[in-house]
Amino acid sequence: MAEIKIITTGGTFDKQYNPIEGQLTFVESALPKILKDSRCTTEITLEGPLAIDSLFMSDKERDEIINRIYSSIEKKIIVIHGTDTMTITAELAKEKMSLNSNHTIVFTGAMVPYSLKDSDAVYNLGCAQTAVQLLPPGVYICMNGKVFEAGKVYKDKKIGIFKETN
Amino acid sequence: MAEIKIITTGGTFDKQYNPIEGQLTFVESALPKILKDSRCTTEITLEGPLAIDSLFMSDKERDEIINRIYSSIEKKIIVIHGTDTMTITAELAKEKMSLNSNHTIVFTGAMVPYSLKDSDAVYNLGCAQTAVQLLPPGVYICMNGKVFEAGKVYKDKKIGIFKETN
Amino acid sequence: MAEIKIITTGGTFDKQYNPIEGQLTFVESALPKILKDSRCTTEITLEGPLAIDSLFMSDKERDEIINRIYSSIEKKIIVIHGTDTMTITAELAKEKMSLNSNHTIVFTGAMVPYSLKDSDAVYNLGCAQTAVQLLPPGVYICMNGKVFEAGKVYKDKKIGIFKETN
Amino acid sequence: MAEIKIITTGGTFDKQYNPIEGQLTFVESALPKILKDSRCTTEITLEGPLAIDSLFMSDKERDEIINRIYSSIEKKIIVIHGTDTMTITAELAKEKMSLNSNHTIVFTGAMVPYSLKDSDAVYNLGCAQTAVQLLPPGVYICMNGKVFEAGKVYKDKKIGIFKETN
Numbered sequence: 247m248a249e250i251k252i253i254t255t256g257g258t259f260d261k262q263y264n265p266i267e268g269q270l271t272f273v274e275s276a277l278p279k280i281l282k283d284s285r286c287t288t289e290i291t292l293e294g295p296l297a298i299d300s301l302f303m304s305d306k307e308r309d310e311i312i313n314r315i316y317s318s319i320e321k322k323i324i325v326i327h328g329t330d331t332m333t334i335t336a337e338l339a340k341e342k343m344s345l346n347s348n349h350t351i352v353f354t355g356a357m358v359p360y361s362l363k364d365s366d367a368v369y370n371l372g373c374a375q376t377a378v379q380l381l382p383p384g385v386y387i388c389m390n391g392k393v394f395e396a397g398k399v400y401k402d403k404k405i406g407i408f409k410e411t412n
Numbered sequence: 413m414a415e416i417k418i419i420t421t422g423g424t425f426d427k428q429y430n431p432i433e434g435q436l437t438f439v440e441s442a443l444p445k446i447l448k449d450s451r452c453t454t455e456i457t458l459e460g461p462l463a464i465d466s467l468f469m470s471d472k473e474r475d476e477i478i479n480r481i482y483s484s485i486e487k488k489i490i491v492i493h494g495t496d497t498m499t500i501t502a503e504l505a506k507e508k509m510s511l512n513s514n515h516t517i518v519f520t521g522a523m524v525p526y527s528l529k530d531s532d533a534v535y536n537l538g539c540a541q542t543a544v545q546l547l548p549p550g551v552y553i554c555m556n557g558k559v560f561e562a563g564k565v566y567k568d569k570k571i572g573i574f575k576e577t578n
Numbered sequence: 579m580a581e582i583k584i585i586t587t588g589g590t591f592d593k594q595y596n597p598i599e600g601q602l603t604f605v606e607s608a609l610p611k612i613l614k615d616s617r618c619t620t621e622i623t624l625e626g627p628l629a630i631d632s633l634f635m636s637d638k639e640r641d642e643i644i645n646r647i648y649s650s651i652e653k654k655i656i657v658i659h660g661t662d663t664m665t666i667t668a669e670l671a672k673e674k675m676s677l678n679s680n681h682t683i684v685f686t687g688a689m690v691p692y693s694l695k696d697s698d699a700v701y702n703l704g705c706a707q708t709a710v711q712l713l714p715p716g717v718y719i720c721m722n723g724k725v726f727e728a729g730k731v732y733k734d735k736k737i738g739i740f741k742e743t744n
Numbered sequence: 745m746a747e748i749k750i751i752t753t754g755g756t757f758d759k760q761y762n763p764i765e766g767q768l769t770f771v772e773s774a775l776p777k778i779l780k781d782s783r784c785t786t787e788i789t790l791e792g793p794l795a796i797d798s799l800f801m802s803d804k805e806r807d808e809i810i811n812r813i814y815s816s817i818e819k820k821i822i823v824i825h826g827t828d829t830m831t832i833t834a835e836l837a838k839e840k841m842s843l844n845s846n847h848t849i850v851f852t853g854a855m856v857p858y859s860l861k862d863s864d865a866v867y868n869l870g871c872a873q874t875a876v877q878l879l880p881p882g883v884y885i886c887m888n889g890k891v892f893e894a895g896k897v898y899k900d901k902k903i904g905i906f907k908e909t910n
Binding site for chain 1: 536
């Protein structure tokens with residue numbers, strides 16, 4: 247069993263440029279390269295055929311993510327998710343968490359894809375990976391260098407910043 | 413008062429290439445750009461005229477770093493340090509910590525400078541920044557995606573990896 | 579008078595990611611940074627308020643580009659242009675070229691924006707800049723490491739490659 | 745037969761960072777990745793077990809490079825070379841050129857390795873590749889966005905810029 251599982255669901259984090267279509271889209275995950283460059287020595291399992299824009303994520307797909315989370319034998323789980331509805335899936339994961347669950351679940355993503363030179367993806371992954379190791383069981387969001395509890399955070403879409411709910 | 417202070421002391425993290433000398437050296441810190449790209453919203457104070465290779469760090473310079481740490485009004489402190497003697501300065505910081513100190517001090521650095529395409533610097537900073545917010549007072553090292561307590565970690569120099577002391 | 583003028587018209591070359599809209603768009607040209615990093619010592623004038631996707635370039639806009647080219651006091655001109663209709667504007671520039679013109683005009687662009695890590699923009703600019711210095715007066719396209727004469731080249735849109743017309 | 749041969753001899757262009765030694769050194773050439781990203785469609789043969797700092801290049805090694813050049817069946821040849829003695833090897837190549845040779849030989853290199861974020865390597869390769877296609881037989885140096893004839897160029901080592909000999 248690996249120590250941490252990373253479930254990728256799509257979103258901006260891993261979008262790559264398709265030069266024929268002139269669009270950012272999902273090709274293959276950059277996570278193996280990111281983890282290699284990061285020199286991370288924690289054993290990590292990658293999981294994730296899902297590759298969708300979180301704006302268009304259906305309830306069914308959200309349920310599938312939740313199922314993957316709670317059926318994971320690893321108890322420390324990072325979910326790479328589109329930022330637009332990350333808070334929704336995180337809240338749902340919190341609702342579905344059983345009382346005696348010992349899963350620590352950290353959602354993160356990126357405002358600028360890893361494939362861009364000035365991306366926030368690697369930084370956010372570093373934040374999430376540390377958070378998932380240090381936090382008690384529960385559901386969290388790591389964005390903008392901060393740690394939020396699911397249900398107590400929203401994305402200010404005008405400026406692309408996650409903030410604590412008042 | 414900012415929430416976090418980052419003290420840069422030099423080391424591999426911030427080395428830049430000098431094309432005339434053909435060497436990696438210290439020019440100016442890339443931290444402002446890194447923090448901007450990371451979209452970090454935590455208020456951070458940068459401090460650090462020190463820019464030395466940690467292999468050649470003197471006792472006096474180490475003392476100066478310790479003094480800067482404990483004279484900081486910010487209680488969450490990240491120290492960017494060369495990896496070769498990071499554990500030494502961290503242990504010294506732990507020794508000098510007073511019993512009722514409420515400083516959380518996280519040392520980090522990089523095995524590959526930020527100026528290189530495949531650097532681990534941004535990832536490590538993300539790790540350190542999350543660790544400094546979540547950990548209780550004490551002295552820690554964040555490298556390789558892991559969190560170590562000062563005094564319980566060494567750098568395996570053959571492979572460039574930080575490991576827990578048995 | 580500078581030796582070379584670069585006229586930017588928009589296109590993929592200089593698109594940057596807008597994290598709020600989640601789209602690649604035109605912000606400000608990266609050419610000053612590209613030229614600095616390239617260590618280019620040729621004096622270059624940059625010109626270019628135009629910033630449009632070449633798929634949506636109107637006849638009027640194409641005429642404006644042609645006017646800028648032939649009213650330039652610099653005789654060596656690089657035009658950064660979207661790849662989708664680059665051949666059209668280049669052909670038009672060739673038609674409008676007066677018999678005794680001593681302008682050498684090289685069109686180039688990029689299939690992947692400079693802002694992406696695996697962009698072809700810098701390479702293409704290097705190609706164009708050498709071509710504009712070595713070629714006799716005329717209108718040319720530099721893409722895919724090759725030099726084509728305007729009117730004798732098309733873009734194979736299925737694979738995103740410029741080829742000589744049979 | 746490929747259209748162009750690229751002979752790599754080492755030098756700054758292809759140096760990569762060795763995190764254990766903390767030095768830039770030769771690992772494996774980045775040219776296959778550079779050529780892929782450049783979307784270059786010209787058939788190119790890569791040749792080059794030589795990987796040395798041009799400051800320490802011996803006469804014997806210089807002779808070996810010259811031999812490789814003139815024994816090449818490709819007549820368009822790019823030589824990736826350290827900038828410190830590039831002009832010397834280029835002059836030697838010019839001396840050894842037979843009168844009826846139809847080789848076009850372009851030397852280039854980099855002041856900042858490709859592995860660094862702000863490298864000039866890709867730009868210089870684009871320049872060299874266009875120059876080798878457009879220039880008549882002879883020996884040339886492409887650096888700083890300019891084309892120089894071998895024997896009429898020197899490197900101003902104080903500022904790291906190639907200039908025409910007065």
